[in-house]
Amino acid sequence: xxxxHGLLLLPVALALSVMGALAYAMTRGGADDASAVDAQYDxxxxxxxxxxxxxxxxxxxxxxxxxxxxxxSNVRLPGVAGTASVDDITVKKDEFKATVTATSAxxxxxxxxxxxxxxxxxxxxxxxxxxxxxxxxxxxxxxxPASSNGGGDHFLEATxxxxxxxxxxxxxxxxxDSRVTKATLWLYLNSSNxxxxxxxxxxxxxxxxxxxxxxTWNSPWTTSPGGSYESRPxxxxxxxxxxxxxxxxxxxxxxxxxxxxxxxxxxxxxPRGLNESRFNSINAINNGPRMDVSYHLRCK
Numbered sequence: 599x600x601x602x603h604g605l606l607l608l609p610v611a612l613a614l615s616v617m618g619a620l621a622y623a624m625t626r627g628g629a630d631d632a633s634a635v636d637a638q639y640d641x642x643x644x645x646x647x648x649x650x651x652x653x654x655x656x657x658x659x660x661x662x663x664x665x666x667x668x669x670x671s672n673v674r675l676p677g678v679a680g681t682a683s684v685d686d687i688t689v690k691k692d693e694f695k696a697t698v699t700a701t702s703a704x705x706x707x708x709x710x711x712x713x714x715x716x717x718x719x720x721x722x723x724x725x726x727x728x729x730x731x732x733x734x735x736x737x738x739x740x741x742x743p744a745s746s747n748g749g750g751d752h753f754l755e756a757t758x759x760x761x762x763x764x765x766x767x768x769x770x771x772x773x774x775d776s777r778v779t780k781a782t783l784w785l786y787l788n789s790s791n792x793x794x795x796x797x798x799x800x801x802x803x804x805x806x807x808x809x810x811x812x813x814t815w816n817s818p819w820t821t822s823p824g825g826s827y828e829s830r831p832x833x834x835x836x837x838x839x840x841x842x843x844x845x846x847x848x849x850x851x852x853x854x855x856x857x858x859x860x861x862x863x864x865x866x867x868x869p870r871g872l873n874e875s876r877f878n879s880i881n882a883i884n885n886g887p888r889m890d891v892s893y894h895l896r897c898k
Contacts, residue, residue, distance in 0.1 A: 637706075644680060644708035648700035651682025652710055655696065660720045664691055664897035692717050692897040718777045718894040728771060728889045733880045734864075735765040735887065736810040743823060749810035752883075753788060753876040756799055756869040762825055763877060764804065764813060766864025767889055769856065775896040781852040783865070784843045785877040786885035792837070794871035800831035801846045803854075804863040825866045832865070837872060843885070852891070 680702040697711040736747050737754045739761045754763035765783075772778070783801070806826040808818055819826040833846040848865070855862040869875065880886045 640702050640704055640706040641708065644700040644702045644706045645710070647680055647682050647702070648698045648708050648710040651684065651700060652696065652698040652712060652715075654682075655684050655698070656694075656715050656717075659694075660717055663721045664717065664719045716777075717897045719897050720894055723779065723892055723894060724776070725890065725892050726771070728767060728769070728891060730880060730886065732768045732770060733765065733887055733889075734810045735763065735879050736813055737761055737763045738813055738815045738825065740815045740824065743815035744817075746812050746814050750881055751879055752881050754785070754867075754879050756867055756872045756875045756877065758794075758869050758872055761874075762869070763867040764808060764810070764825070764864060765867070765887060766804075766862070769852065769862065772856075772891065772893065773895060775898075776893040777896070778849060778852045778856060778891060778893045780890075780892040781847070781849045782890045783846045783848055784888045784890070785846075785867075786843050786882075786887075787837065787840050788876050788878055788882075788885075790837075790840050790872065790875040792871060792873045792875055794873075797837040797871040797875075798834050798869070799837055799844070799872065799875075800834040800868045800870070801848060801865045802827040802829075802831050802868055803851055803860060804866050805861075807861075807863050827866045827868075831868070837875065 680700060682698050682700040684696055684698050693714055693716045695711075695713050696715070697709055699707060699709045701707050734749060735754055736749055737751070737756075739745070739747065739755070741760060754765070755761040756763055763785075802825075804825065804827050806818060806820055812818075816823050832848050832851045835844050835846055837844060851860075851865075854860040878885050878887070
């Protein structure tokens with residue numbers, strides 16, 4: 599099922615607004631306070647309705663091919679009181695500028711303008727496997743915190759609290775005018791001495807540059823030994839047997855890299871319950887790291 603981001607945003611936002619309004623109303627006495635909260639809720643509701651209407655209009659027009667006539671109409675979302683109208687439209691084949699005005703059932707009005715929203719051709723998806731030349735990797739080890747494993751090892755070791763694999767991919771082969779819809783990273787587990795019941799390997803976005811020939815447990819990290827990385831994992835995979843591939847879905851992270859929201863310093867794999875688990879590196883004879891990417895091209 600395709601994800602309709604604008605529609606998903608709205609119910610969550612409205613629910614949070616309702617809960618906030620109720621909590622505030624319960625802590626304040628009097629009809630005036632309740633009325634003020636109600637009015638503020640209505641303003642927030644129409645603002646989110648306008649945003650959802652804008653996203654829905656874009657999504658509806660990306661379902662048709664790039665050469666079709668664009669269509670914009672008033673938006674009414676199921677279960678939501680009020681409407682969103684699209685006006686002041688400037689449309690090109692590959693982008694549009696529009697103002698969406700939302701009106702609640704009580705008559706509150708909010709408007710949102712987006713100067714440049716890009717159209718991608720969702721009617722055609724491209725699938726590719728990134729070439730080995732785009733990868734670099736190493737692993738860092740707390741038992742030798744000042745020593746580098748270099749970029750020549752044939753394996754990447756993962757041990758709970760002691761060894762973290764690092765991997766980066768340049769993405770340079772992807773077209774500049776593309777939008778990534780899916781990115782799946784694969785590693786092949788060759789051997790392991792793990793006996794714990796729970797065995798997982800989480801992938802985290804690295805937040806500092808590193809070199810495969812010089813990175814160590816202690817360096818060049820700015821936060822703490824063992825790597826500088828975002829605390830929230832992008833994806834966690836359960837690890838079972840050996841001699842097989844495991845996958846991590848990192849599409850949202852790849853989109854953040856390509857949009858410039860986050861610098862692309864690659865990923866760190868943080869193990870839980872793993873002991874001397876060795877995954878093939880890019881220097882292995884076969885079954886090295888790989889990434890499958892799906893994308894849409896910008897309309898031209």
